[in-house]
Amino acid sequence: MDTIGAWVLHRAIKRLDCGITGDKCDAERLIATVGSVDEPVNIRPDHEPPWQRVVGQIGEAVVNSGTTLLGLLGFFGGTLVATWNVIRHPGRFRINAVVQRFEVVGVSALGIIGLMSFLIGIVIAQQGSVQLRQFGMEMLTINLVGRLTFRELGVLMTAIMVAGRSGSAFAAQLGTMKLTEEVDAMRTIGVSPMEALVLPRTLAVVVMMPLLGFYSSIVAIIGGGFLCAVSLDIPPITFVQRLREVVPIHDLWVGLIKAPVFGVIIALAGCFQGMQVKANAEEVGLRTTAAVVQAIFLVIVIDAFFAVFFTWVGWN
Template sequence: MREWADFTIDTAQDGTQVIALTGPLVVSSVGAIDGRLRALGSQVDRVDLSGVSEIDTVGAWLAWRLAYETQATITGASKKALRLIAAVEDKNPEAVVEPEEEQSAPEEVLGGVGGYVISYIYGVRDLMGFLGALMIATGRLILHPRQMRWTSLFRQMELVGVGAIPIIGLMSFLIGIVIAQQGAVQLKQFGAEIYTVNLTGRLSLRELGILMTAIMFAGRSGSSFAAQIGTMKLTEEVDAMRTIGVAPIEALVMPRILAAVIIMPLLGFYASLMAIIGGAFVSMFSLDIPFFTFLTRIREVVPMHDLWVGLFKGPVFGLIVALAGCYQGMRVHGNSEEVGLKTTIAVVQAIFAVIVLDAFFAVFFTEVGWG
């Protein structure tokens, strides 16, 4: 049964006339009281909104108009009501709005902590559900490889791999220049400029090449995963897939994750090479080391396990970035603002996880003797 808006008029202890609005002040329920409110004239001193269960822009305008026409004060308004009333006020409103009583500091802290805890619990539940569905889809594709959408996989590899080559190459080249130039300046104080080759080679192959690639990959491809899947959820394309018997995890998520896992080590290796080339380029001018001599020296001073360390990190970083983007994309609901919000969250989560994992790998490989 539909609930309608209503009001009562009482006299307060101080002799003021108070009109108390009750029920939902929304466009579908205020029509019954609009005419009665217009007929009140100036016999109201305060408009009490504490009994309003729901309010929209139309209800806020009605409450503000009543207060404005009767020179009354609005009291008992919720934060939502205050925002809506402020939005509908004229440039020079004469009605004065008194905000509701604010919560004490301990109540706000406890309420905020409780909200974060509940959000965290729901987030863990959703993540477990997503990972479970992903594991089921992976097992199904292993048992039935023909169900894999190879066209979609190769298309994603082209988008996240081939399309990223120019920007990653340029970025890595410049990073190599910075490493070699700054390293040479510091090592020159000890007469050890020749070790700039060691510094540039090991940092590029082991750490910065794959790490900076993963960060760029998160900003470029991880965000696109979240935005694409999120937009498809808003336009109900994901629901349409389920309706016709197509699993969204297999059709949308798996190709993107596999593409990221395959492409990331290749992009990381390419980025490392470009960083070394950048270091060799700047060394010709700052250290008087010939270009090809620098490259030949790299082969002599950089151990092979540095290359394997970088290649090992690649698939792991690619998996993390793709999971963050696809997971946040699948969580989009409500309105288009969610797409931007979830895209931002996906990029932040991916970069944070990549940096934490890189620190873990640095300690781990040092402990196993690959330091």
């Protein structure tokens, strides 16, 4: 008889208030030993007030956010070190990897970004014209479409799309490489993962973001012009002339200046989360989701700072 059998017999004896006759000494000692440690276990968790649980969750989220932010800053520092090492030793620069990322990040995204931007331009023009028509100022729809697109929405929507496409892909790729120990193998043979994996992806996003942002803005302008021609009977030539009059050149520069910064954030968030994968395939999915959420959140926060800064310097 093993301990399970002794435990079953002990529970039966205790429940039925009976005894066992004719048992062997070894069995009797085993039953007595099991009975000495057989105590009821309270499987219900301790009651915790809801407010205390909420406060604890908020505190845990704040601590995790701070830890992640510090880790992201450290990862950014590692990327700067890798960049400096490549500058000192140009032979370590992997141009083929960068060109490949140009295609994945930029060329492959032209279709979806173009479609999204065209529809966004139509929506801005349609909603703006509905409101401005109440005051008989439909022509100001061109001002709204031009300035809002070049200054904010073109590059911002592009950043969100790139974060969803490329940021998630970076996290999933590097996370899978961590699970299969490819990153450890690279370190073993003397290849820096920061130089071979992170730097090409970061450089590709930084270079492609201004181009994609400008492309997105132009397509959104075309969408707004299409809506103005169909709904407001504004000829395309009038639309273009009005744009040249009311949209200052610094609106375009505002978008182009913000784009590389957004690219750095997206690439670092994706690569950082991918390099944090340690346990299993489920963590790859969690890190991929975290990469997209963090990238979009940081892009919006930085965009708010840029809005205040450019207003302060007089580019408003």
